[in-house]
Amino acid sequence: MWECPDFYPVMVGGWQKGLDTSVPSSARVKHILKNSLDTRRYDYYTMGTYDCATEHYVPDNPAGDEHHLRYDYGNFYASKTFYDPSKQRRILWGWANESDTVDDDKAKGWAGIQAIPRKVWLDHGGKQLLQWPVEEVEALRGKLVSLNDRVIKPGNSVEVTGIQTAQADVEVTFEVPSMEGMEALDPALTYDAQKLCSLWGADKKGGVGPFGLWVLASAKLQEKTAVFFRVFRAVGRNDTKPVVLMCTDPTRSSLSPNLYRPTLAGFVDTDIAQGKITLRCLIDRSVVESFGAGGRTCILSRVYPLLATSKNAHLHVFNNGKVDIKVSHLAAWEMKPALMKGAQL
CATH class of the missing domain: 2.115.10.20 (Glycosyl hydrolase domain; family 43)
Known part of the structure; x- marks a missing residue:
């Protein structure tokens, strides 16, 4: 219908x-x-x-x-x-x-x-x-922290500290210096991003990626929602540029046993062989809105953490691939409450 x-x-x-x-x-x-x-x-x-x-x-x-x-x-x-x-x-x-x-x-x-x-x-x-x-959202930005020219080694992560991140606006530019070690994309999954993400989630180590953000993460990472990229080598396609998967993996987003937590994913129409890709995440307690490569691929996810709430929410940059990933620039802002008709919500 x-x-x-x-x-x-x-x-x-x-x-x-x-x-x-x-x-x-x-x-x-x-x-x-x-x-x-x-x-x-x-x-x-x-x-x-x-x-x-x-x-x-x-x-x-x-x-x-x-x-x-x-x-x-x-x-x-x-x-x-x-x-x-x-x-x-x-x-x-x-x-x-x-x-x-x-x-x-x-x-x-x-x-x-x-x-x-x-x-x-x-x-x-x-x-x-x-x-x-919309640009009006930026009026809600408060305290800012940033990272510049930080290399994330394979299997490592860096926590972004200095602000509360249960409600935050995060913009990051990743540099991918090498495409060596890309996994071959199964031709049967050429157009099935969601299944590809479910099989190759954020915790499954890869070649180029997965790399991205852990948002709404608890102190010991029992809870975390991953928003990330993973790069594959095209197989049997006329277009030989690398295939970029963007994924939100909420499978570990909450300790609640009953919530439905499917992986969410789309392909990004960008040439990452040029070496860079951007990600923006708007985080608002139970909502994570993500915009890849300047808004070419968008993923909104509903998540309900039990531990990673309010001041107990943490933010990390992670790399579970086999090649170094460089964070050339990351800016993260605390977000102020919205104003509706002069009343604070």
């Missing part, structure tokens, strides 16, 4: 300027048709051309996209966009839904929450949408 359909124009050529809904397709404008599919609770989209005279929308690939594009590869559903004429941008709102039973949701105290609003635009190559938290 289709739910919450959305239809809107975007500029081609990588322009981030949003467009009013009434703008027709042209050489400089494409249209996005998005739908929420109830069975899996995912938001899918296609891009194409809209003929205002005939009121026909034709996707760029009329035969259908075998491997569907999604806004987000985690708990993100029933989204809608609107045009903001003040700042000339298109804003995406999504619902961070739950995956647990009604009884477990009652025990947690609530079920479902709105995600952080995202600015959305078409990438320069016209292949997919990019997403980034």
Whole structure:
């Protein structure tokens, strides 16, 4: 069943300027048709051309996209966009839904929450949408800590200290100096990122990766949610550039025995052979929103730690691969409470 359909124009050529809904397709404008599919609770989209005279929308690939594009590869559903004429941008709102039973949701105290609003635009190559938290979120940034030019050796991690990280905004740039030791990607999993992540989780040592962040981690790491990249060597593909998997692994996120904790993953359309990749994580107690490679792949995860809460939450950078990973820059901010109509929440 289709739910919450959305239809809107975007500029081609990588322009981030949003467009009013009434703008027709042209050489400089494409249209996005998005739908929420109830069975899996995912938001899918296609891009194409809209003929205002005939009121026909034709996707760029009329035969259908075998491997569907999604806004987000985690708990993100029933989204809608609107045009903001003040700042000339298109804003995406999504619902961070739950995956647990009604009884477990009652025990947690609530079920479902709105995600952080995202600015959305078409990438320069016209292949997919990019997403980034709206700039207003940065007004909530408080105390800052940073790391620069820190090499993470294989099997090691570095804790980021000096701020509370149960509610934090983290931006990090990783440098990958060598692609030697990449594991071969099983051709059967070429398009199944989630299964690939479930088989090759954050604690399974690899070649290039897994490397990334442990967020909402307890002091002794009994609880931790991993947000990471893993790089594979393409097998049997025309495109020989390395395949980058982005994954959120919440399998150790909570000591609660009943919670549903699936791994969540998507592939990142980026050429990591150039040596760098970025990651941004917005952490808010039970929500982890992650944006890989400047918003090319997004994953929202719901996690409910029992130990890693409030001042007991920790943040680490980790590397479980066989090659060194360099953190060229990491910035992490404490996040202040939001203000709604002048009242602090």
